[in-house]
Structures are given as C-alpha cells and as structure tokens.
Amino acid sequence: MPSRTVARRSVLAAPALGLAMPARAQGAAKMTIATGVDPSFAPFYVGREGGFFQRNGLDVTVNTGPSGSAMVAFLIGNQIQSAYGAEQAGVSAHLVDHAVVAVAEGTALLRWISVLGRGVESMEALKGKRVGVARGTGSETFWLSVLDKLKLDAGDYTVVNVEAPEMVAALERGNIDAFAVWEPWPTRAMRAIPGTRILVNNETIQVVRNYVYMNRGWVEANRDTATRFLRALVEATAFIESDREEAARQVARFLRQDRGLVAELMGKVGYRMDLTADSVANVQLAIDQLRGMGRLAKEVTPAQVIWPDALRAAAPDRVKI
Numbered sequence: 001m002p003s004r005t006v007a008r009r010s011v012l013a014a015p016a017l018g019l020a021m022p023a024r025a026q027g028a029a030k031m032t033i034a035t036g037v038d039p040s041f042a043p044f045y046v047g048r049e050g051g052f053f054q055r056n057g058l059d060v061t062v063n064t065g066p067s068g069s070a071m072v073a074f075l076i077g078n079q080i081q082s083a084y085g086a087e088q089a090g091v092s093a094h095l096v097d098h099a100v101v102a103v104a105e106g107t108a109l110l111r112w113i114s115v116l117g118r119g120v121e122s123m124e125a126l127k128g129k130r131v132g133v134a135r136g137t138g139s140e141t142f143w144l145s146v147l148d149k150l151k152l153d154a155g156d157y158t159v160v161n162v163e164a165p166e167m168v169a170a171l172e173r174g175n176i177d178a179f180a181v182w183e184p185w186p187t188r189a190m191r192a193i194p195g196t197r198i199l200v201n202n203e204t205i206q207v208v209r210n211y212v213y214m215n216r217g218w219v220e221a222n223r224d225t226a227t228r229f230l231r232a233l234v235e236a237t238a239f240i241e242s243d244r245e246e247a248a249r250q251v252a253r254f255l256r257q258d259r260g261l262v263a264e265l266m267g268k269v270g271y272r273m274d275l276t277a278d279s280v281a282n283v284q285l286a287i288d289q290l291r292g293m294g295r296l297a298k299e300v301t302p303a304q305v306i307w308p309d310a311l312r313a314a315a316p317d318r319v320k321i
Contacts, residue, residue, distance in 0.1 A: 028059035029225040032080045033062055034063040035062075036069070036085070036164070038183060038265070039184075039262050042236075042247060044062055047233055048254070052232040056228040056235075060229075067085065068083065068084045068085035069086045069089030072093045072213050077097070078218050083214075084211070085210060087138070087141055087208070087286035090102050090211055090213050092295070099215050099216045101306065102211040103214050104274065105209050105212075105272045105274060105282075108278075110269055111269075112202060112265075113180070114199075114201040115146060116171075116197065117199050120197075131143070131157050131158065132167045132175075132178070134162060139181045139182065140180075145202075150205075160176050164182065208282070226310055227313045231315065233273055237271045244263065273315075274311075274319070275306065279321065287301075
C-alpha cells in the first residue's frame with residue numbers, strides 16, 4: 001500500500017475526473033467514495049454515470065487513486081464513506097481500525113490478473129529475475145497464490161514493489177522483468193512492448209475478489225444513507241449485467257478510456273454485489289497470506305472483517321452467509 005501522503009493526494013485531488021453529471025437532487029445526502037481506475041470497479045462508476053446514486057437520494061463524489069486497495073485505508077477515521085478494493089487491503093485496514101469492514105463482494109475477477117513477462121517463456125525461466133508486485137493489493141494476493149499453487153519457491157524471485165499504473169513503464173525501461181497485476185495493464189503491456197507474454201493467469205490459480213468496504217461506525221450513525229447507497233450499488237450491478245453495452249459506454253466515459261477495450265475487459269469479470277461462502281473463503285485466504293508474511297499484527301477472522309448487516313438491510317436476498 002502506498003504512503004498515506006501519496007494516497008491522500010490522489011483521493012483529494014481527483015474528484016470524479018471532472019465529468020459532466022445530471023443535476024444533483026436538492027437536499028441529497030452527500031458521500032465521498034473512492035477506488036482505482038479500472039473496469040472491475042464498474043458499479044461505482046455506473047452508480048454515478050447511470051444516475052443510480054442520484055435516484056436513491058444521494059450526492060456521491062467518486063474519487064480515484066493508484067488502485068482500489070490503496071483507497072481502503074481512507075475509511076480509517078471516516079475520511080471517505082466507502083472504498084472498493086481487494087481482500088488483503090480490507091484485512092489490513094481492519095487490523096488498524098476494527099470499524100473498517102467488508103459489506104459486500106463487488107466483483108469476482110474471473111480472467112483478470114496475470115503474471116506477464118518480457119523476454120521470458122515461463123515461470124521457470126523467470127527464476128532469478130525481478131517481478132513487480134503492488135504490495136497490499138490483489139496483485140500481491142495473486143502472486144502469493146501463484147507461488148503456492150505451482151509449488152514455487154518465493155526466494156527464486158526478486159519482488160519489487162511497484163504501483164499498478166507504473167508497471168508497464170517499469171517493464172519497458174527494464175526496471176523489472178515481469179509483473180503480477182490486474183487488467184488493463186497486462187493487455188496494455190502486450191500491445192506496447194514487443195516480446196511480452198502472459199506466463200500464467202488467475203483462471204487456473206485463484207478467483208481474486210474485490211469488496212465494497214465501509215466504516216461500521218459511520219454506517220450505524222447513517223443507516224438510511226448507507227442502505228440507500230448499497231441499494232444503488234445493487235441496482236447498478238443489475239444494470240451492468242442486463243445491458244453490458246450501455247454499461248461499458250458509461251464506464252468508458254467515466255474513465256476516459258476506449259470503449260472497445262473497456263467492453264472487452266468487463267467480459268473478464270463477474271459483478272456480484274453479494275456475500276457468499278466464496279466471499280468468506282477469499283477473506284480467509286488473505287488472512288492466511290498476511291500471517292505467512294508476518295504482517296498479521298493480531299489474529300482476526302472473516303466474521304470480524306465481513307459485516308453482512310448493512311447489505312442485509314438493503315438487499316436481504318443477496319446475503320448468503
């Protein structure tokens with residue numbers, strides 16, 4: 001996770017990329033939410049671009065940073081009201097402030113994260129080389145899962161901490177020989193850098209999941225607003241599943257990215273906005289990985305990190321744990 005100074009500048013300096021939006025409802029409840037810049041976080045973007053927040057009586061500012069996971073720390077002390085990021089980030093933030101909880105699984109990354117190398121043919125050939133990993137994010141979760149699943153020795157690789165948006169440039173400069181990260185960076189690297197190839201993707205390793213996080217104290221003090229917010233996300237998610245073409249257009253507009261690329265990437269994930277046994281299992285995996293790295297400051301369980309009451313109030317049929 002980046003330093004709090006860098007993340008704070010990202011969150012406070014980039015409100016919603018200056019996009020035109022429908023007129024805001026007078027007297028709407030104000031919220032600030034934050035995540036990264038990629039289509040896997042589409043419910044946050046569509047919630048705003050598609051008017052779902054507005055129709056639920058909310059005035060929501062969507063801020064972006066270097067990754068969704070980097071934004072989760074801002075729930076500590078209620079600097080923002082919701083964040084969208086991976087498992088390890090939520091567990092780590094919860095260890096600092098037990099009020100930071102996962103309220104929904106937002107996205108299952110089905111074919112989304114890869115180890116991509118330049119000038120190497122396989123994970124075996126990558127031994128002894130430098131691998132870019134974004135610490136404390138789904139990038140690290142996936143890298144550790146690759147090592148475990150393929151029975152590889154972590155000591156055979158030199159891990160370099162690199163933020164996701166910097167990985168393509170670092171690979172092109174030769175600062176790293178490979179990286180483990182989510183889309184769109186693998187696709188962008190293969191398009192821009194000759195000799196790059198995917199060595200392994202997450203389809204056969206692990207389905208990484210992104211969660212919607214909130215501060216439990218804020219939710220309990222603003223129950224009606226929190227319920228309307230989660231209901232808006234459920235509605236936005238249903239819209240994404242029912243009209244991918246229009247949803248891709250909205251996401252591309254928000255991110256100012258090519259619509260064709262966005263539509264292709266959105267086909268590699270599943271938008272959930274629920275809580276299931278799989279949601280619990282992935283949080284347990286993150287806990288186990290943090291423990292294995294000596295970064296679990298105290299023992300914690302998925303039942304402490306995941307708080308289903310907020311989603312149950314908004315959409316009880318989506319809570320299946």
